[in-house]
Amino acid sequence: xxxxxDVAEAAGVAQSTVSYVLSGKRPISEKTRxxxxxxxxxxxxxxxxxxxxxxxxxxxxxxxxxxxxxxxHMASIMEFVSVIANTARQHDHDILLVTEDEGAxxxxxxxxxxxxDGLILMQxxxxxxxxxVVRSLNVPxxxxxxxxxxxxxxxxxxDFEMAGDQCVRDLAAAGHSVVSVIDWQPEVVDRHVNYVDxxxxxxxxxxxxxxxxxxxxxxxxxxxxIADSVDKALAKTTGSxxxxxxxxxxxxxxxxxxxxxxxxxGVDVSVIGSASPTLADLQPIPLTTIDLRPAEVSRRAxxxxxxxxxxxxxxxxxxxxxxxxxxxxxxxxxxxxxxA
Amino acid sequence: xxxxxDVAEAAGVAQSTVSYVLSGKRPISEKTRxxxxxxxxxxxxxxxxxxxxxxxxxxxxxxxxxxxxxxxHMASIMEFVSVIANTARQHDHDILLVTEDEGAxxxxxxxxxxxxDGLILMQxxxxxxxxxVVRSLNVPxxxxxxxxxxxxxxxxxxDFEMAGDQCVRDLAAAGHSVVSVIDWQPEVVDRHVNYVDxxxxxxxxxxxxxxxxxxxxxxxxxxxxIADSVDKALAKTTGSxxxxxxxxxxxxxxxxxxxxxxxxxGVDVSVIGSASPTLADLQPIPLTTIDLRPAEVSRRAxxxxxxxxxxxxxxxxxxxxxxxxxxxxxxxxxxxxxxA
DNA sequence: GATCATCGTCGATACGCATCGATGATTCGA
DNA sequence: TCGAATCATCGATGCGTATCGACGATGATC
Numbered sequence: 141x142x143x144x145x146d147v148a149e150a151a152g153v154a155q156s157t158v159s160y161v162l163s164g165k166r167p168i169s170e171k172t173r174x175x176x177x178x179x180x181x182x183x184x185x186x187x188x189x190x191x192x193x194x195x196x197x198x199x200x201x202x203x204x205x206x207x208x209x210x211x212x213h214m215a216s217i218m219e220f221v222s223v224i225a226n227t228a229r230q231h232d233h234d235i236l237l238v239t240e241d242e243g244a245x246x247x248x249x250x251x252x253x254x255x256x257d258g259l260i261l262m263q264x265x266x267x268x269x270x271x272x273v274v275r276s277l278n279v280p281x282x283x284x285x286x287x288x289x290x291x292x293x294x295x296x297x298x299d300f301e302m303a304g305d306q307c308v309r310d311l312a313a314a315g316h317s318v319v320s321v322i323d324w325q326p327e328v329v330d331r332h333v334n335y336v337d338x339x340x341x342x343x344x345x346x347x348x349x350x351x352x353x354x355x356x357x358x359x360x361x362x363x364x365x366i367a368d369s370v371d372k373a374l375a376k377t378t379g380s381x382x383x384x385x386x387x388x389x390x391x392x393x394x395x396x397x398x399x400x401x402x403x404x405x406g407v408d409v410s411v412i413g414s415a416s417p418t419l420a421d422l423q424p425i426p427l428t429t430i431d432l433r434p435a436e437v438s439r440r441a442x443x444x445x446x447x448x449x450x451x452x453x454x455x456x457x458x459x460x461x462x463x464x465x466x467x468x469x470x471x472x473x474x475x476x477x478x479x480a
Numbered sequence: 481x482x483x484x485x486d487v488a489e490a491a492g493v494a495q496s497t498v499s500y501v502l503s504g505k506r507p508i509s510e511k512t513r514x515x516x517x518x519x520x521x522x523x524x525x526x527x528x529x530x531x532x533x534x535x536x537x538x539x540x541x542x543x544x545x546x547x548x549x550x551x552x553h554m555a556s557i558m559e560f561v562s563v564i565a566n567t568a569r570q571h572d573h574d575i576l577l578v579t580e581d582e583g584a585x586x587x588x589x590x591x592x593x594x595x596x597d598g599l600i601l602m603q604x605x606x607x608x609x610x611x612x613v614v615r616s617l618n619v620p621x622x623x624x625x626x627x628x629x630x631x632x633x634x635x636x637x638x639d640f641e642m643a644g645d646q647c648v649r650d651l652a653a654a655g656h657s658v659v660s661v662i663d664w665q666p667e668v669v670d671r672h673v674n675y676v677d678x679x680x681x682x683x684x685x686x687x688x689x690x691x692x693x694x695x696x697x698x699x700x701x702x703x704x705x706i707a708d709s710v711d712k713a714l715a716k717t718t719g720s721x722x723x724x725x726x727x728x729x730x731x732x733x734x735x736x737x738x739x740x741x742x743x744x745x746g747v748d749v750s751v752i753g754s755a756s757p758t759l760a761d762l763q764p765i766p767l768t769t770i771d772l773r774p775a776e777v778s779r780r781a782x783x784x785x786x787x788x789x790x791x792x793x794x795x796x797x798x799x800x801x802x803x804x805x806x807x808x809x810x811x812x813x814x815x816x817x818x819x820a
Numbered sequence: 821g822a823t824c825a826t827c828g829t830c831g832a833t834a835c836g837c838a839t840c841g842a843t844g845a846t847t848c849g850a
Numbered sequence: 851t852c853g854a855a856t857c858a859t860c861g862a863t864g865c866g867t868a869t870c871g872a873c874g875a876t877g878a879t880c
Contacts, residue, residue, distance in 0.1 A: 154861070494831070834869090842860085
């Protein structure tokens with residue numbers, strides 16, 4: 141592997157000049173720049189990341205802490221990961237994978253060994269055990285998810301409260317007076333993953349304002365549980381039933397159960413699921429969706445951390461950003477009554 | 481951040497001694513070792529990765545090239561990624577994400593800048609454009625998937641031929657004389673992803689030996705396409721129909737179509753899907769599955785590359801490893817006729 | 821009891837780059 | 851026409867670790 145010294149010799153300049161050509165931190169004459177660039181090209185020189193990190197104290201690597209809970213809808217996680225990785229590259233950074241299994245010590249490790257300059261944590265829970273560690277690390281950290289106490293933390297997430305509100309308003313406008321929310325998996329609910337609460341707050345607030353009834357029913361990966369929830373909802377509903385299934389896996393089951401009850405979404409029942417446009421296209425039926433904007437959340441998370449990294453900010457920054465959600469009408473919901 | 485020099489001072493020894501305590505590459509007396517370890521503990525010293533990489537020419541990082549094709553079943557990819565990351569940690573390595581979007585130049589970049597010591601490529605296609613680059617890189621690379629010409633490459637994958645064979649044999653034993661394979665997404669088939677061919681070879685070979693008819697019908701994310709395939713299959717089937725759906729997304733659609741045709745898996749029709757045990761548990765019905773062992777494939781891929789890294793092997797190694805697949809009977813297939 | 825290997829530790833050096841201060845070359849104004 | 855200011859480049863140094871050669875101390879050998 142050629143080094144910057146080799147490039148310097150080939151170009152007939154000093155090594156430091158090569159460095160300045162690359163960084164642009166000092167003016168370089170057009171002539172020397174050309175010479176150096178030619179030498180770089182010819183030797184196919186690429187700067188050594190280790191040496192660069194050692195000298196500059198920046199690795200240009202961001203640690204991404206990913207969850208692996210089988211109960212989570214894995215396809216959505218992959219969408220986060222993929223967009224985060226690509227966005228990071230656009231900001232000239234790389235992504236190091238840190239699995240949740242490593243826990244808090246894992247965070248200390250990658251930061252302590254200076255393998256990465258900052259962290260993005262996915263699936264942050266309300267009372268996440270890693271938060272004390274995060275606060276004590278002297279590097280920028282961006283959380284995807286809003287913990288109970290966001291003091292001193294930088295957080296971003298979809299605006300789940302808005303999502304809940306939008307769903308209920310939308311269904312109310314379509315003429316439903318009772319709206320049933322099929323919850324996330326119990327494993328997720330029990331973890332007090334904070335977005336569940338926020339979503340509920342949104343649905344309930346809108347329900348109160350509109351005089352609509354909202355039922356919260358258990359979800360899960362068990363078909364019987366969903367079936368039970370659906371039957372309960374049907375029993376308590378006057379008029380045409382309406383369902384919201386914010387979890388991808390629950391969605392699939394709900395569809396099956398409804399079909400077994402002889403109900404067709406968009407005809408005699410309304411269903412709103414959650415899906416990004418990418419995933420919505422893969423749905424078996426055109427599903428009216430609440431888009432929680434995973435790609436946008438991911439992009440902003442990367443952008444924020446890159447800003448923090450550039451600013452070289454040591455102080456305990458704090459911010460909370462909520463990404464607006466979007467309802468897209470497809471044919472799984474009833475159309476509003478005329479004149480409404 | 482404390483350095484090894486700080487540790488040395490605290491322990492009253494030379495910096496090199498600290499280094500030898502950590503690496504164990506030279507004998508150290510019990511007494512000194514204790515002193516050094518105490519100092520490390522007290523200062524919470526962690527070696528600097530950049531400096532280490534610079535001096536040792538090893539980053540202990542493995543680049544993982546992940547695909548992001550919406551047509552692929554994302555949940556399965558996530559399973560690979562997650563197991564690979566965890567296994568790498570067990571071998572004291574980290575995983576750097578490289579997205580497919582970066583293409584061949586991306587591979588050159590991470591290797592050229594010496595950000596990682598080796599690569600794992602997922603979703604390698606039959607005639608992958610990255611192969612020439614892979615061959616020219618002077619670092620170990622493990623491919624998950626078998627390209628058309630594996631000369632000079634290290635490959636590992638599930639034994640798709642075995643999988644196809646197992647599925648057909650199993651369904652034949654259950655009394656089916658016609659077996660319909662619903663293909664992967666056309667996007668996948670068109671890419672000549674090589675496992676499709678291998679799977680087909682397995683089904684056809686077994687069919688020939690057993691005197692069974694195998695139909696290959698188009699799959700995809702379009703429900704109508706699947707419905708069409710199912711209807712064709714039903715038309716050509718005498719006796720009870722049997723389906724194999726090796727793609728996760730296709731599986732979901734197949735279930736819906738069958739149900740709309742009044743067919744119940746395990747009662748009047750057999751269905752074999754592909755799923756690892758982890759994912760099978762999330763299925764809405766107990767699906768008889770062919771397990772393509774993603775976790776095992778991932779584990780072995782990491783193990784292989786770590787061995788290559790230790791061996792510090794420069795020469796163009798070559799190997800091809802196929803992981804045996806496993807059929808698990810659940811209630812979506814008919815039971816063999818008595819006496820069979 | 822002198823010789824020689826072995827053991828444990830130290831000091832020095834290299835890894836490849838970024839960065840700072842210094843220096844020579846050039847330009848500008850008075 | 852000379853000093854000041856600016857510009858372009860160079861040389862030297864440090865980043866934190868791994869590793870090699872050297873060296874004193876210890877124990878074994880005949």
